[in-house]
Amino acid sequence: MISLEILHARFTQLSLDDLQVWIAQGHVRPERVAGELVFAEIDVERVRLILELRNDMAVNEEALPVILGLLDQLYELRRRLRALGVEPDA
Amino acid sequence: MAEDPYTILGVPREAKPEAIKAAYRKLARRHHPDLNPGKPEAEARFKTVSAAHDILSDPEKRGRFDRGEIDATGQERPQAPPGGYRRHAEQSEGRKYGGRYEQRPEAEVFDDLFADLFEQRRRAESAPRRGRDETYRLAVPFLHAVHGATETLTLPDGRSLSVKIPPGVESGQILRLRGQGGRGQPIGDALIELDVVASKVFRREGMDLHLDLPVSVPEAVLGGPVIVPTPGGPLRVTLPAASDAGRQIRLRGKGIAAHGNRAAGDLFLTLRILIGTPDVALEEFLRSWVPEHPQDPRAGLEGWE
Numbered sequence: 001m002i003s004l005e006i007l008h009a010r011f012t013q014l015s016l017d018d019l020q021v022w023i024a025q026g027h028v029r030p031e032r033v034a035g036e037l038v039f040a041e042i043d044v045e046r047v048r049l050i051l052e053l054r055n056d057m058a059v060n061e062e063a064l065p066v067i068l069g070l071l072d073q074l075y076e077l078r079r080r081l082r083a084l085g086v087e088p089d090a
Numbered sequence: 091m092a093e094d095p096y097t098i099l100g101v102p103r104e105a106k107p108e109a110i111k112a113a114y115r116k117l118a119r120r121h122h123p124d125l126n127p128g129k130p131e132a133e134a135r136f137k138t139v140s141a142a143h144d145i146l147s148d149p150e151k152r153g154r155f156d157r158g159e160i161d162a163t164g165q166e167r168p169q170a171p172p173g174g175y176r177r178h179a180e181q182s183e184g185r186k187y188g189g190r191y192e193q194r195p196e197a198e199v200f201d202d203l204f205a206d207l208f209e210q211r212r213r214a215e216s217a218p219r220r221g222r223d224e225t226y227r228l229a230v231p232f233l234h235a236v237h238g239a240t241e242t243l244t245l246p247d248g249r250s251l252s253v254k255i256p257p258g259v260e261s262g263q264i265l266r267l268r269g270q271g272g273r274g275q276p277i278g279d280a281l282i283e284l285d286v287v288a289s290k291v292f293r294r295e296g297m298d299l300h301l302d303l304p305v306s307v308p309e310a311v312l313g314g315p316v317i318v319p320t321p322g323g324p325l326r327v328t329l330p331a332a333s334d335a336g337r338q339i340r341l342r343g344k345g346i347a348a349h350g351n352r353a354a355g356d357l358f359l360t361l362r363i364l365i366g367t368p369d370v371a372l373e374e375f376l377r378s379w380v381p382e383h384p385q386d387p388r389a390g391l392e393g394w395e
Contacts, residue, residue, distance in 0.1 A: 004207060004208075004211050005211065005214070008211065008215075016208055016211055016212055016215070019208075020204070020205075020208050023204060029186060029187070030204075032204065032207070035207075036207070037204055037207045040183070040186075041178055041183075042175070042178035042179070042183050042184065042186060042187070045174040045175040045177075045178050046175055046187065048174060048175065049124050049174075049175040052118075052122070056114070056115065056118050057115055057118050057119050057122065058115055068187075071124065071125070071179075072187050072188065074127065075127070075176075075179040075180065075184050075187070076184075076188055078127060078128075078180060079180070079182070079184055079185070082180075088127075088128055089128045089130075
């Protein structure tokens with residue numbers, strides 16, 4: 001769990017404007033705890049993934065929700081398979 | 091052994107940064123581990139591609155790799171291992187970002203809820219902080235490194251900096267100009283890495299300079315005045331008679347200029363006898379010449395095995 005300040009310091013390429021938009025659109029879902037915004041490990045890694053998609057792979061703002069949506073479905077299916085006792089990569 | 095990063099990205103060695111970026115993008119899109127959760131080989135490939143890009147995208151590292159100073163593994167790995175998100179998304183905590191992407195907490199409310207926190211952060215950001223140090227490279231002509239000089243460096247933003255080069259600087263040396271870097275409170279520094287251009291004529295060893303001085307046969311045998319190029323201009327030097335090849339002559343204080351309490355270096359001349367195109371008279375003389383004291387120039391080499 002890290003604060004907005006630490007998150008911002010950790011990713012030099014992360015702008016507060018972008019992050020605020022991503023949160024508003026539900027791409028990143030931190031929590032508010034005692035008047036502070038806190039990011040769980042999965043949120044931090046999701047920010048990293050979004051930055052990599054955008055900066056390294058040139059995915060634009062329009063394509064980003066499409067890719068995240070598909071990825072979320074993909075991981076959802078894999079978690080369900082695993083819950084059913086099926087190892088997805090087996 | 092690790093593969094050559096140019097081979098990994100499939101670009102020629104002289105590829106421009108744009109071409110490297112494009113090649114990396116193409117491969118990253120294909121192999122990113124978060125996009126290929128069921129394919130461990132994609133992760134391995136992505137790591138290789140990232141490491142290659144890590145070296146080739148950084149002009150300094152690329153230069154060091156090209157010069158053979160770092161190997162293909164680049165020793166400095168990317169900050170975080172790729173595929174960090176996947177490790178969380180595969181676990182139960184991944185449910186936070188469930189598959190029904192449209193159903194999520196009301197976006198507007200979400201936005202309002204955090205707007206104040208972002209505002210706080212922005213205010214903290216805009217508080218004064220020290221500016222960044224900017225790094226530049228500056229090529230210094232050989233003679234300027236010998237005598238010292240003032241160079242002008244034009245910055246990307248159009249400003250020009252006057253850089254005082256003290257005598258005796260070497261390649262790789264860094265000069266720090268306080269308050270000439272990035273904006274901030276206080277302003278950052280400009281760090282200027284010097285690149286001393288090598289001389290075609292002089293070889294440098296510390297504060298001393300070396301020069302191979304070609305002399306003719308009569309000059310070597312009979313001695314006499316010769317004009318010698320030095321960093322300070324041509325200088326008349328009288329050769330002693332019987333100055334054999336390899337003889338060293340030291341010109342005190344004609345090397346790197348004195349600076350502060352450091353004395354000036356010396357210029358060493360090493361004689362090289364240059365025969366050139368022998369004329370007929372010389373050939374005839376040598377044919378009929380019987381040395382008074384015959385000498386074997388290779389004496390002392392017998393034990394060479």
